[in-house]
Amino acid sequence: MTVRIAIIGAGLAGLTLACRLRSKAQVKVFEKSNVVGGRLSTIRSGGFEFDHGAQYFTIRSEAFRKFLEPALQHGIVVPWDPHIVTLEIGREAIVEPREETIYVASPGMEALCAHLAEEISVTIDTEIVSCKRKKNAWQPVKANGDFLEEFDWIVSAAPPHHSLSWAPEFFADGITFDHVRLRGCYSLMLGFEDAVPVSWQGAFVRNSPIGWMAVNSHKYGREGGPSLLVQCSGEWTEEHLECASENIEVMLSNELKNLTGIDITSAKHCELFRWQYASIAVPLGLDCLFDPEAQLAACGDWCIKGRVEGAFKSADALAARLFAVLPQ
Ligand SMILES: Cc1cc2nc3c(=O)[nH]c(=O)nc-3n(C[C@H](O)[C@H](O)[C@H](O)COP(=O)(O)OP(=O)(O)OC[C@H]3O[C@@H](n4cnc5c(N)ncnc54)[C@H](O)[C@@H]3O)c2cc1C
Numbered sequence: 001m002t003v004r005i006a007i008i009g010a011g012l013a014g015l016t017l018a019c020r021l022r023s024k025a026q027v028k029v030f031e032k033s034n035v036v037g038g039r040l041s042t043i044r045s046g047g048f049e050f051d052h053g054a055q056y057f058t059i060r061s062e063a064f065r066k067f068l069e070p071a072l073q074h075g076i077v078v079p080w081d082p083h084i085v086t087l088e089i090g091r092e093a094i095v096e097p098r099e100e101t102i103y104v105a106s107p108g109m110e111a112l113c114a115h116l117a118e119e120i121s122v123t124i125d126t127e128i129v130s131c132k133r134k135k136n137a138w139q140p141v142k143a144n145g146d147f148l149e150e151f152d153w154i155v156s157a158a159p160p161h162h163s164l165s166w167a168p169e170f171f172a173d174g175i176t177f178d179h180v181r182l183r184g185c186y187s188l189m190l191g192f193e194d195a196v197p198v199s200w201q202g203a204f205v206r207n208s209p210i211g212w213m214a215v216n217s218h219k220y221g222r223e224g225g226p227s228l229l230v231q232c233s234g235e236w237t238e239e240h241l242e243c244a245s246e247n248i249e250v251m252l253s254n255e256l257k258n259l260t261g262i263d264i265t266s267a268k269h270c271e272l273f274r275w276q277y278a279s280i281a282v283p284l285g286l287d288c289l290f291d292p293e294a295q296l297a298a299c300g301d302w303c304i305k306g307r308v309e310g311a312f313k314s315a316d317a318l319a320a321r322l323f324a325v326l327p328q
Pocket residue numbers: 008009010011012013014030031032033036037038039040052053054055056057058126127128129157158159162163185187231275277278279299300301302305306307308309310311
């Protein structure tokens with residue numbers, strides 16, 4: 001009998017795992033949002049486009065390169081070649097030499113996950129709030145209380161605190177995920193009538209509420225007017241996560257003015273987005289969670305490192321573990 005696996009979350013980790021397993025098992029992915037991609041996401045708003053989550057990614061391992069080969073060939077993953085500087089108030093900008101190629105998905109960041117999802121069964125608008133153990137099967141429960149069909153395995157590929165709140169405290173070998181800590185992030189999205197008035201396309205910022213800025217419209221495939229994406233540092237966001245958005249906007253616009261001279265009132269479009277979970281302050285420290293007895297597992301960037309490639313690595317490692325126990 002074909003093993004039935006439910007995967008919670010259609011971000012890169014969940015879809016990588018589904019692609020890896022689909023020839024060995026009957027895989028279904030459940031996604032709470034109405035699109036796939038998770039933190040690989042592009043917002044289209046007011047005639048502008050903004051990658052408000054992941055900015056770009058690396059391809060360091062051979063396994064990730066091989067996995068992305070079809071997407072690279074189809075122009076869904078493309079290199080991005082920005083001029084990057086480091087900025088700090090009161091100091092000259094430092095040009096950052098780039099030692100490796102960096103990549104984005106095109107036409108928007110979610111395009112990579114949309115491509116992976118093409119041959120996978122993905123049910124969107126379906127938040128899984130718990131999973132009930134019934135003899136040898138698991139039954140996921142939706143937010144409205146409805147039960148889904150039975151599965152042999154449940155894999156969470158979502159940030160753990162909500163998506164695994166129902167799971168036993170300990171996985172095999174007494175492993176827990178209590179210590180994992182995620183950080184939020186504010187993304188300020190600015191659209192301009194004319195070119196964004198800066199001499200760079202990417203800027204790391206030191207000693208500031210702002211951690212990174214990018215001329216989003218410079219990335220290949222982005223449509224709409226000139227756009228600037230401003231992201232806060234994880235530490236600053238952590239301290240200000242519950243502040244009113246109007247106050248955040250004022251603080252960021254003052255900082256932006258001091259750093260670049262840009263007056264936010266000159267922007268045609270201004271929008272703030274708050275990520276509750278963006279980066280990983282304390283990872284699990286293992287490549288995945290795996291419990292063959294309970295037939296329960298978890299993967300995602302939070303296991304290894306808060307990076308796109310970290311999400312892939314975690315899912316790839318879990319696929320290898322599952323391969324070893326699934327019937328041949
Ligand atoms: C602001 C920001 C900037 C970043 N910058 C970079 C960068 O420059 N470079 C880089 O490499 N990485 C960056 N990252 C990190 C990168 O986006 C992540 O590491 C990667 O996308 C994580 O993939 P994932 O599949 O593990 O998780 P996610 O993308 O978070 O996917 C999890 C999915 O699970 C879904 N989900 C959650 N709970 C449930 C539930 N109960 N039921 C059903 N579905 C559920 C979510 O909706 C989501 O789609 C950034 C992230 C953010 C937010």
